[in-house]
Structures are given as structure tokens and as C-alpha cells.
């Protein structure tokens with residue numbers, strides 16, 4: 136399959152899957168204001184996913200954006216495993232989002248300089264949103280970290296657990312390298328320093344400890360996932376799969 | 384003297400504002416009605432929230448999530464308007480949890496298929512609009528302004544719901560059956576949203592005198608039915624009421640007898656989802672307690688820019 140096509144799918148999948156997780160929060164937020172904010176982030180992510188899928192669909196020439204989202208199986212999804220991790224409590228959601236937002240912010244910044252004009256434009260549009268997401272999640276990391284003992288402990292625990300999913304951000308495989316050589320893709324390895332700075336700065340403000348790099352999960356670039364993704368897809372894809380002839 | 388001035392103002396169609404003198408009965412009636420309205424917006428997020436993760440296309444997902452988010456915004460806006468009467472949001476939510484305050488019974492019905500997203504937008508938001516357009520002329524300023532603001536979005540919701548129904552009605556046989564089934568289940572609960580018949584409604588008297596309410600339940604219900612029948616016809620769905628018939632003389636549709644036993648049953652807590660809706664709201668509130676506490680503690684210590 137086309138390298139660019141896969142490259143775009145990876146980006147789109149990441150937004151879709153996290154968007155799906157964010158939409159699970161609807162009517163469950165800790166305040167009404169926060170409920171609205173979480174939905175907002177979900178909406179941004181679905182919008183991003185849609186944009187990237189449309190582009191992938193154009194390159195593929197075969198499947199529509201919706202088919203890409205609703206008619207692929209677990210092993211054909213390429214989102215980072217962190218995106219599919221369960222919401223857990225509010226602190227876990229914020230840690231997951233924060234680790235990812237910081238990376239995505241740097242990633243889209245680089246991608247906006249891509250030789251591929253469509254990708255560059257999609258990235259530029261996404262930066263503005265991710266910048267807001269990062270501010271939102273960092274503020275919560277700081278508030279919860281420096282709130283009560285209970286909130287600090289809870290968030291530290293989430294952080295210690297989710298840290299293993301951050302290694303994937305900086306992996307480069309053959310497709311990534313080809314895209315980089317062609318001036319289309321991003322050198323993820325190069326983003327690690329900046330990412331570390333953002334993470335350390337925010338964790339310090341929140342009186343939280345940065346976990347040591349230990350075992351790191353890997354595999355999403357080959358469609359390897361945690362068990363959560365299968366259930367997420369089963370729920371998300373059920374209608375288009377149950378009624379393949381229907382238009383909605 | 385106060386009372387006379389107040390009523391004169393009402394007669395002259397001047398709005399009552401938070402700092403104006405008002406009778407206790409007026410204030411209490413408003414708190415009850417506005418908080419019930421706010422709770423309805425918020426509890427109403429659940430039956431539709433139920434389908435966001437299963438929406439069948441990217442577009443449908445975004446529309447539904449945005450819609451439910453709007454409802455949260457309406458709730459927020461109405462809580463603020465209600466707070467102008469001297470009661471806090473915390474107290475209002477506590478009343479909801481203590482089952483002292485109610486919300487619209489329509490949200491105690493389960494959403495069983497995707498077509499229910501169409502039926503709710505079309506019928507439930509449709510009925511809400513009829514009620515809220517009338518309330519734009521309500522005598523209490525903050526409530527009136529809230530209704531003007533909210534109605535624009537509700538019209539949007541109504542059109543989006545109708546679009547889902549129309550799309551399904553002209554889709555596969557299974558889709559059409561699903562749409563008809565949703566209409567069958569939501570029709571009667573929707574027309575009961577306007578409350579008991581005028582002959583049964585105990586509080587209408589003062590509410591009409593104070594111009595909180597501008598039209599009676601029966602007038603509003605008739606208005607809704609009259610404008611909805613044609614919409615069903617256009618998309619080829621059948622309203623589940625054999626007595627529904629145009630009455631030339633009245634210039635309105637005649638319609639069948641509503642099942643008031645069911646209505647009161649659901650109002651009094653025995654609907655299919657009453658317990659579930661309230662438990663869900665309480666759980667979210669309790670799960671969020673440590674977050675709100677941490678935010679308060681943090682704010683005491685710092686300021687975030």
C-alpha cells in the first residue's frame with residue numbers, strides 16, 4: 136500500500152480514536168463547564184480525523200472517509216496505543232491527553248512545514264486546536280497535581296501507568312523514514328527533547344514526578360494494540376457494519 | 384403597593400428584572416419552572432449521549448456531539464438565569480438529587496435505536512421550541528432572554544433531527560421501519576411534554592396572571608400537533624393516532640385521548656429510565672467531587688493564567 140496513504144491514516148486514526156474516548160465523557164464531566172470543554176476537544180478531534188481521512192480517501196480513490204473510519208478492523212488501525220487507553224477517572228484522561236497533546240503540538244508544528252501542501256494545511260489547522268487542548272490538559276495537570284494530596288496521588292498513579300505508552304511517539308519505521316526523506320513527513324525522534332521540556336516544566340508546576348523510562352509499549356505502526364481498541368471499534372462501527380446497505 | 388406596581392408592570396408588558404420587587408409566589412414559581420427547565424436540558428443529555436459513541440458516520444457523530452453539548456450550554460445558561468432569583472446552582476442540583484425538583488419526563492424514555500436520535504431532535508426539540516417561543520414573552524427578563532438565545536439552537540436541533548428521520552424514511556426497508564418505530568414510541572410522550580390538560584393543571588392560574596406562562600398547555604400542544612402532522616406526511620411516516628383528523632371548523636387537527644395514567648406514572652418516578660437518569664447524574668457529580676475539590680484548593684493557593 137501507498138506510504139503516504141498509511142502515513143495519513145496513522146494521523147487520522149489517532150484523532151478519531153481519542154475523539155471517541157472524549158465523546159464517552161459526554162454527560163459525565165466533573166462540572167457542566169468541563170463537560171462542555173471535553174465535548175469541544177472531542178469535536179476538534181473528529182474534525183481533524185475527518186480532514187485527514189478525506190485526504191487519505193482521495194489518495195486511495197476507493198474508500199470514503201467514513202469507510203476508512205467504520206469498515207477497517209482492529210489490526211488495520213494505526214493510532215498510538217495511548218489514544219485508545221480508557222478514560223478512567225478524570226485525572227487519567229487528563230494525563231493521557233496531556234502526554235499526547237504535548238507531542239501532537241510539536242508534531243503538527245513540523246508537519247505544517249511539509250512539502251505536501253494538503254498535509255501542511257491540515258496540520259496548520261490542527262495546531263490551533265491542539266494548542267488549546269494542550270493548555271487545557273496542562274492546566275488540569277497542574278491543578279490536580281498541586282490541588283489536594285488525594286488528587287496529587289491519583290494523577291501521579293495515572294502518570295506512572297500511562298508513561299509506557301509515550302515511547303511510541305518517537306519511533307520511526309520505514310514508512311516514516313521514507314516520508315521524511317521526501318520532505319513530507321516529520322522526524323519524530325527530533326521532537327523528544329522539546330517534548331521532554333514541556334513535560335518536565337508542567338510536571339514541576341504540578342509537583343509531580345516524571346517517571347523513569349522503563350518498558351515501553353510498541354506496535355501500533357503495525358496495527359498491534361491493547362485489548363481496549365477492539366471494544367471501542369465494535370461499539371463505534373456497529374451500525375455501518377450491521378446495515379451495510381444503509382446510508383445515514 | 385408593591386404588589387400593585389408589580390402587577391401594573393406586568394400588564395404593561397414590562398419585564399421584571401432581578402432587582403425589582405416581586406411576590407414570593409412569583410419568585411418561587413420561577414425558581415421551580417426555570418430549574419426544572421435547566422435540569423431537563425442537563426438530564427436530556429443522557430438519552431442522546433447514549434448514541435454518540437455509536438453514531439453511524441463521522442458527520443453524524445459531530446452533529447450529535449455538538450447538539451448534546453448545546454444542551455449542556457442551555458443548562459448552564461438557565462442555571463445562571465435561575466441564580467438571579469437568589470438560589471445557587473449547588474442548591475438547585477441538590478434539589479434534583481433529593482428528587483424535590485423535577486425534569487421533563489420525556490427523558491425517562493429509553494433511546495433504543497439510532498432513529499431515536501431523529502425522533503428526539505424532530506419531536507422533542509420541536510415541542511420544546513413551541514414552548515420556548517411562547518416563553519420568549521415571559522415576564523421575567525432573564526428567563527425571557529435565555530429563551531430567545533436558546534431557541535435559535537433548538538431550531539437547528541429540530542431540523543437536524545428531522546433530517547435523520549427523512550434520511551431513514553427514504554432509506555432501506557429496515558431503516559424506514561426503524562424510523563416509524565421511533566415515531567411510534569416518541570409521539571405520545573412528546574405531546575404529553577406540554578403537561579396535563581388545562582382542566583387538570585393546578586398552577587396555571589397565577590402563572591397566566593403573572594404572565595410567566597403566555598399560553599395554556601392545550602394551546603401549545605395543539606400548536607405543536609398542527610405543525611408536525613404535515614412534516615410526518617412529507618417524509619412518509621404515519622403518526623400513531625387513528626383519531627388524528629383535520630377539523631375544518633376549528634382550523635386545527637383533532638387528536639386522540641392521551642394516556643394520562645402513564646403520564647403521571649412517569650412524572651412520579653416510575654418511567655422506564657427515571658432511576659437510571661438520576662443515578663447517572665449523581666454518579667457523575669460524585670465522581671467529580673475530588674476534581675472540584677482539587678481545583679478549589681489549587682485556586683486558593685495559586686492563579687492559573
Ligand SMILES: [Fe+2]
Pocket residue numbers: 424453454457533537
Ligand atoms: Fe436545549
Ligand SMILES: [Fe+2]
Pocket residue numbers: 424457511515533
Ligand atoms: Fe429547552
Ligand SMILES: [Fe+2]
Pocket residue numbers: 454508536537540
Ligand atoms: Fe435542543
